[in-house]
Every structure is written in C-alpha cells, then in structure tokens.
Amino acid sequence: MSPLRDRELVCARCQTRFLYTVAEQRQHAREGHSAPYVLCPGCRALQHLLRRRRGVVKWYDRRKGYGFAQDEQGGDVFIHVSEVRGKVPRRGQTVEYRLEETERGSAAKEVVVQG
Ligand SMILES: [Zn+2]
Known part of the structure; x- marks a missing residue:
C-alpha cells in the first residue's frame, strides 16, 4: 500500500478545490469511513453545525x-x-x-x- 499523502479533491457541494490532508484522511479512517469525504472543510463545518x-x-x-x-x-x-x-x-x-x-x-x- 502506498503511503498517505495530501490529495486535491473537488467539493461535491460548492465545487471548490481543496486539500484533503493526511491528518483528515487518518481521522476519517479511524471513524470508519469507507470513502473519503467529498466536501471541503468549509462545507463540512457547515454540515456539522446544521x-x-x-x-x-x-x-x-x-x-x-x-x-x-x-x-x-x-x-x-x-x-x-x-x-x-x-x-x-x-x-x-x-x-x-x-x-x-x-x-x-x-x-x-x-x-x-x-x-
Ligand atoms: Zn464546499
């Protein structure tokens, strides 16, 4: 398996390009997500609040x-x-x-x- 690295993704909600960091990938893996988040950090925070x-x-x-x-x-x-x-x-x-x-x-x- 290749080592984790920061990846550039496009947000599914606002289409903004963002960096999906190794720290976030690790956290999401710990939380048991099977696929990477496709929302940018801003949309993710908003989703969390709402x-x-x-x-x-x-x-x-x-x-x-x-x-x-x-x-x-x-x-x-x-x-x-x-x-x-x-x-x-x-x-x-x-x-x-x-x-x-x-x-x-x-x-x-x-x-x-x-x-
Ligand atoms: Zn977004």
Whole structure:
C-alpha cells in the first residue's frame, strides 16, 4: 500500500478545490469511513453545525448492533452501534444525532437517546 499523502479533491457541494490532508484522511479512517469525504472543510463545518437532528427509532437490533430511525425530515437513517452514545436505542424512542450522507445513504453519528 502506498503511503498517505495530501490529495486535491473537488467539493461535491460548492465545487471548490481543496486539500484533503493526511491528518483528515487518518481521522476519517479511524471513524470508519469507507470513502473519503467529498466536501471541503468549509462545507463540512457547515454540515456539522446544521445537521444535528432528531428522529424516531423504527427498529434497532441489539444483537446485530444496528437499526434505522425515521428522520424528522422523513428519510431513513442508519444507526450503527459504534455511533451510539449511552443508552441503546429502542423502537419508538426519539434519538438525536448528526446526519451524515455516505455512499450508502444517510447515517446517524453521535446518536443520543432522548429522555
Ligand atoms: Zn464546499
């Protein structure tokens, strides 16, 4: 495998060219992202600020370690055990999370069960 190096990418949202640094690549790899972010740092920060959202758990399989919530804006959001902070989500409960778009659809990050 070739060593990591800074890469120039084009932001998927604003089309700005930006440097995807080795530090960011390492951080995203630690967080388990399968593909590099395609948003520039500015859009990423904006997304982080804007995307703290709520949803209702449709189902969550404790043994498999994942499930889905219905986002307040209607779409399905994937919940993985590695993103659950504190209590395990259960069907019908409200969860708060940061919404992130991935190659495989919407995913909930830093999931917290409300109440
Ligand atoms: Zn951008």
